Amino acid sequence: MGLLEEAAAWLNSQREECLSVPIEYLSKGGTPAQMTATIGRTLFRAEDQYGxxxxxxxxxxxxxxDQMPREPQRGDRITYAGRVYEVLAPNGETVWxxxxxxxxxxxxxxxxxxGANG
Known part of the structure; x- marks a missing residue:
């Protein structure tokens, strides 16, 4: 393993240890899996039919x-802090x-x- 790979692994372990929160991941047709995640955001921009x-x-x-070896799929769900989130992205973008x-x-x-309770 090279220096950059070692640094990336260390940084990832620090992110998981210091910044991650517990979530529940539910694949379509699967069973819920407990894991940790760091919360972030992405801003997408698109033009509508009027420009x-x-x-x-x-x-x-x-x-x-390491926690999620399979690729996330559109329609999977994540529960975090009493809220439910559906895996998706706008405008035909990839979901991950x-x-x-x-x-x-x-x-x-x-x-x-x-909400997680309805």
């Missing part, structure tokens, strides 16, 4: 690939991307859809 720029903010969950060049953390885009 007006629309801004859409996504609640992002940064999860280590790598956070950093070392591919150790997935940035999952979501939208809040309601």
């Amino acid at each position: 007006v720029t629309i801004r859409i903010e996504s609640r992002d969950f940064l999860v280590s690939v 991307r790598w956070s950093g060049p070392q591919h150790v953390t997935r940035r999952i885009h979501t939208k809040e859809i309601g």
Whole structure:
């Protein structure tokens, strides 16, 4: 393992230890999995049919690939702090991307859809 890979692994472990919160991840048709994630956001911009720029903010969950080896899928759900978030992204964007060049953390885009109890 090279110096950059070691640094990325250390930084990822520090992010998980100091900045992460517990979440529950539910794959479509799967069973809930407990893991930790760091909360983030992404701002998407798109033009509507009239040329007006629309801004859409996504609640992002940064999860280590060690905790989530499979790719997140549109329609999966995350429960955090009593709120439910659906995995999705606007304008045909991908629902997740790598956070950093070392591919150790997935940035999952979501939208809040309601409370955990209905």
